[in-house]
Amino acid sequence: MIETRNISKGFADKKVIKDISVIFERGKTNLIIGPSGSGKTVLMKCIVGLLDVDEGHILFDDRPFTEMSFNEKKVIRQEIGMMFQGGALFDSMNVEENVMFPLTLFTKKSLEEKRDRVNFCLKRVNLENVNKLYPAEISGGMKKRVAIARAIAMNPSYLFCDEPNSGLDPKTSILIDNLISEITQEYQMTTVINTHDMNSVIEIGDKIAFVYTGKLWWVGDKHQILDTDNAELNNFVYATELTRRLKK
C-alpha cells in the first residue's frame, strides 16, 4: 500500500500538485487519470522520489519515504519497478542486458540464474527470441513489454507505469493493460498507472484517482466512474463523441 498525505509540489511560483491525499492499494491496479498538464506525471515522480515534495508525506507500507535519507530510500527503491512512457530502455544494451541490469547491480546471482530470470520475465510479457535485439530494433509495443519485464525482474512490491499505452494501437494497448493487471494480481503488487486512456480506465481501473488542475477531484473504481455526477470528471470521461454515444 502506498499513501500520500497532503502532498504539494511546485516549480518556481507555480504549484503543480496541491494537497493530494490518496491511498493506492495492494493487489489492485490503481489509476491516476486526468487531462494532459493536470499534474499526473509530477505526482507519480513525487511518489517514486524523482522529485522532492514541497509539503506532505509519502508512505510505502507505513514507511515514511519522504523523511528518509538517500541510502534509506535505496532500500525502498529496490522494491520499486517502473515503466516509463517511452520505455527508457538503455540504448547501449540489448534486451537481455536491459532486463538483467537490476539483477546484476543488486543481486549476487550467477549469470545462469540471471539468464533464467530474464527469460522468465520476458516470457511473462509474451516476448521470446528477442534477447539479443537492441531497443532500436524492436517496435514500440515490444519496448513497453521489455520495460515491464525489466520492472518486474527484481520481484517488486510496487509497480509504476507512466502512460503505458501512449503511442500504441488499441489492440496492443489492451494487451499491455491486461498484462499489467495480471502481473499485479499474480504478484500482489501495489500498481500505480498514470493514464488518460479511457479504455484502460474501463478495462483495469480497480481504483481510480482523478487529478485535475493539480488537485484530487474524485476517487472511485471503474464502475463508479461511469455514473459519477462530478462535472469535471464527466467532462474528461465523456470528452469524445464515442464515449458520449456509449453513455446515451
Add this chain to the structure above:
Amino acid sequence: MKKVFSKPEKGPVFRQQLFTEMDNLGVDSLGIVAIISVFMGAVVAMQTGYNTTSAWIPEYTVGFTTRESIILEFSNTIICLILAGKVGSRIASEIGTMRVTEQIDALEVMGINSASFLILPKIVAAMLIFPVLVIISMFLGILGGWFAAAWMNVVTVSAYYDGITLDLIPFEIFYSIVKTIAFSLIITSVSGFYGFNAYGGALEVGRASTKAVVMSSILIILFNLVITQLML
C-alpha cells in the same frame, strides 16, 4: 561533483564500465590522434627548418625544437583540445540523450546514484587512457618530423636525430602527463555536467554538447597557463 565522486555501486560493474569507456574514449580516438600527430610533427619540423636558415644556427635545432614543441605543448594541449571536441561532445550528447529519454530517471528509480554511475567511469577512464594517447602522440609527432627531415630535405636525418636526443629532460614528460591528467578531468567532468543537466529534447542535447566543448576548451587553455606557471 560530490555525487559523482562517491563509491561505485558494485566493483565488478564499475571495472567493466571502466574498460568499456577506455575503449570508447581512448582506443576510438587513436586514429585521429595518430594522423594529427604525424602531420603536425612534420609541419613543426618544416617550419622550424624554414625559420632557421642561418649558418649560425646548428642543424640539430630543427629536431630539438620539434621535440620540445611536441612534448611541452602540442601533444598535451593541442591533442586534448581535439579530444575536448571529439570525446567531450560524445559524453555530453550520450548523457544528455539519456536524460531526455528518461534513462537517467530509470537509474534513479532503481536507487542508483546516476551521476556517479554514468560520469565517474568516464573520468577515471580518461585520466588513465589520455596520458597513453599523449605519449603515443609524442612518439608519432617526433616521427612525423623525422619523415619531413628524411623526405623533404628539411635537415639531414642524422642532424634531426642529434636534435631529438639532445639534453632530454624527463621532467618535461612528467609535466606533459600532469597537464594531460588535468585536461582529461576537465573534459570529462565538464561534458558530463552539461549532459547530465540537459533538459528538453534534441535541441537542448545539441546545445549541451556545444557548451561542453566550448567550456572544456576554454578551461584547458586557462589551466594550461596555470599549470605551466606552477610547474615550469
